[in-house]
Amino acid sequence: xxxxxxxxxxxxxxxxxxxxxxxxxxxxxxxxxxxxxxxxxxxxxxxxxxxxxxxxxxxxxxxxxxxxxxxxxxxxxxxxxxxxxxxxxxxxxxxxxxxxxxxxxxxxxxxxxxxxxxxxxxxxxxxxxxxxxxxxxxxxxxxxxxxxxxxxxxxxxxxxxxxxxxxxxxxxxxxxxxxxxxxxxxxxxxxxxxxxxxxxxxxxxxxxxxxxxxxxxxxxxxxxxxxxxxxxxxxxxxxxxxxxxxx
Amino acid sequence: xxxxxxxxxxxxxxxxxxxxxxxxxxxxxxxxxxxxxxxxxxxxxxxxxxxxxxxxxxxxxxxxxxxxxxxxxxxxxxxxxxxxxxxxxxxxxxxxxxxxxxxxxxxxxxxxxxxxxxxxxxxxxxxxxxxxxxxxxxxxxxxxxxxxxxxxxxxxxxxxxxxxxxxxxxxxxxxxxxxxxxxxxxxxxxxxxxxxxxxxxxxxxxxxxxxxxxxxxxxxxxxxxxxxxxxxxxxxxxxxxxxxxxxxx
Numbered sequence: 001x002x003x004x005x006x007x008x009x010x011x012x013x014x015x016x017x018x019x020x021x022x023x024x025x026x027x028x029x030x031x032x033x034x035x036x037x038x039x040x041x042x043x044x045x046x047x048x049x050x051x052x053x054x055x056x057x058x059x060x061x062x063x064x065x066x067x068x069x070x071x072x073x074x075x076x077x078x079x080x081x082x083x084x085x086x087x088x089x090x091x092x093x094x095x096x097x098x099x100x101x102x103x104x105x106x107x108x109x110x111x112x113x114x115x116x117x118x119x120x121x122x123x124x125x126x127x128x129x130x131x132x133x134x135x136x137x138x139x140x141x142x143x144x145x146x147x148x149x150x151x152x153x154x155x156x157x158x159x160x161x162x163x164x165x166x167x168x169x170x171x172x173x174x175x176x177x178x179x180x181x182x183x184x185x186x187x188x189x190x191x192x193x194x195x196x197x198x199x200x201x202x203x204x205x206x207x208x209x210x211x212x213x214x215x216x217x218x219x220x221x222x223x224x225x226x227x228x229x230x231x232x233x234x235x236x237x238x239x240x241x242x243x244x245x246x247x
Numbered sequence: 248x249x250x251x252x253x254x255x256x257x258x259x260x261x262x263x264x265x266x267x268x269x270x271x272x273x274x275x276x277x278x279x280x281x282x283x284x285x286x287x288x289x290x291x292x293x294x295x296x297x298x299x300x301x302x303x304x305x306x307x308x309x310x311x312x313x314x315x316x317x318x319x320x321x322x323x324x325x326x327x328x329x330x331x332x333x334x335x336x337x338x339x340x341x342x343x344x345x346x347x348x349x350x351x352x353x354x355x356x357x358x359x360x361x362x363x364x365x366x367x368x369x370x371x372x373x374x375x376x377x378x379x380x381x382x383x384x385x386x387x388x389x390x391x392x393x394x395x396x397x398x399x400x401x402x403x404x405x406x407x408x409x410x411x412x413x414x415x416x417x418x419x420x421x422x423x424x425x426x427x428x429x430x431x432x433x434x435x436x437x438x439x440x441x442x443x444x445x446x447x448x449x450x451x452x453x454x455x456x457x458x459x460x461x462x463x464x465x466x467x468x469x470x471x472x473x474x475x476x477x478x479x480x481x482x483x484x485x486x487x488x489x490x491x492x493x494x495x496x
Contacts (some may be wrong), residue, residue, distance in 0.1 A: 032487070033486075108459045115350060115417055116350060116458065121253075135463075137461065209480050209481065209488075213477045
């Protein structure tokens with residue numbers, strides 16, 4: 001202890017003079033910081049999904065209501081904002097969120113995989129805590145990213161939509177869900193979304209330090225409820241088209 | 248009890264390793280896992296073979312020296328250290344796979360012995376109170392709220408065995424680092440260095456090549472001392488606050 005003491009003091013004095021990098025750089029360089037980026041961007045996307053679902057459910061009110069809503073979205077903020085400005089603003093925010101989320105996930109995953117270079121020979125028993133949702137976060141995220149590309153080409157640009165008429169989302173939705181592949185892709189993606197949100201929401205709370213022992217159950221219940229409502233809500237639309245409720 | 252063991256044998260850090268099978272006889276259900284390995288080593292020595300190297304010290308579950316992955320679980324099927332795991336938890340005729348902790352930050356030195364110096368360097372980066380305090384202070388000199396004392400103690404129980412790293416699918420040392428950050432940050436003696444401590448320790452943790460946390464909870468399930476998962480959330484909270492405040496210097 002007598003000999004160790006000057007070393008400890010020397011270290012403390014030496015480190016006191018160096019400067020830390022800026023907060024943004026510190027966050028982007030550390031694993032916790034990058035996870036915080038993932039948590040915040042994930043929550044932005046989650047918030048968007050909730051409003052997206054509420055908007056989409058207008059499909060049950062008929063073509064006029066749905067198409068009218070889509071038209072109104074392009075006029076939000078007028079005359080302060082120009083035509084479609086709000087939509088493009090939202091798209092920019094979402095694109096940044098998706099980009100940051102994906103890049104962080106990729107970099108963190110590479111780091112995580114490198115941290116266990118030699119796998120265990122004995123298969124570890126899955127514990128109660130290590131759920132299916134937790135194990136599928138990475139590939140589930142890849143599925144969602146691919147779906148996003150398809151979804152935009154299908155219902156935003158109309159490129160791959162069998163009908164693809166701009167300004168007529170109701171008819172485009174019915175058209176895509178009248179094809180087997182349109183339904184299949186959508187159902188798989190929505191199941192992946194539910195699993196991703198189930199672990200992601202709770203994980204974000206843990207990463208941002210919101211979780212505390214007495215909040216753990218409530219946070220997990222909220223994550224499950226969000227996952228269930230989003231998946232069931234989005235799936236109700238292709239189901240309605242398939243059963244003829246919406247046509 | 249008679250058992251078949253499949254043990255990772257590796258003569259040195261740079262050497263190739265492999266799982267080697269051994270049949271062991273005369274195991275008592277009252278033996279600890281380490282005593283069972285001692286028995287195996289005696290049998291190996293009698294045959295003129297090299298005994299299996301493994302870390303051990305107190306053998307009463309408080310020092311954190313021992314540690315091995317038994318049938319894919321850190322410290323084996325019971326929530327305790329390998330030295331306090333008894334053979335009664337296995338059945339006669341079982342095959343048991345014994346491997347070292349697997350992590351890029353824990354290089355294998357020999358057989359089941361890994362270099363856990365990375366954990367020491369994380370502690371060295373800030374897991375202490377700088378002020379020299381001499382001998383143990385009088386208990387009531389600095390009042391500590393009961394809840395803080397309990398949280399600090401719960402986290403201070405960490406023995407640094409590395410089971411959290413071994414159990415984590417990402418080889419992450421978040422629970423280990425969190426235990427020390429929360430333990431010291433919760434107490435008045437540790438409060439002045441709270442910001443710089445968490446930044447320095449997390450910085451060192453990242454430098455050592457541990458993975459990040461994906462909140463699987465495997466670490467807290469494997470921890471023989473029951474360091475809770477919310478400690479990681481508490482460390483994240485401390486870290487993000489320290490970044491906002493500019494790092495405490």
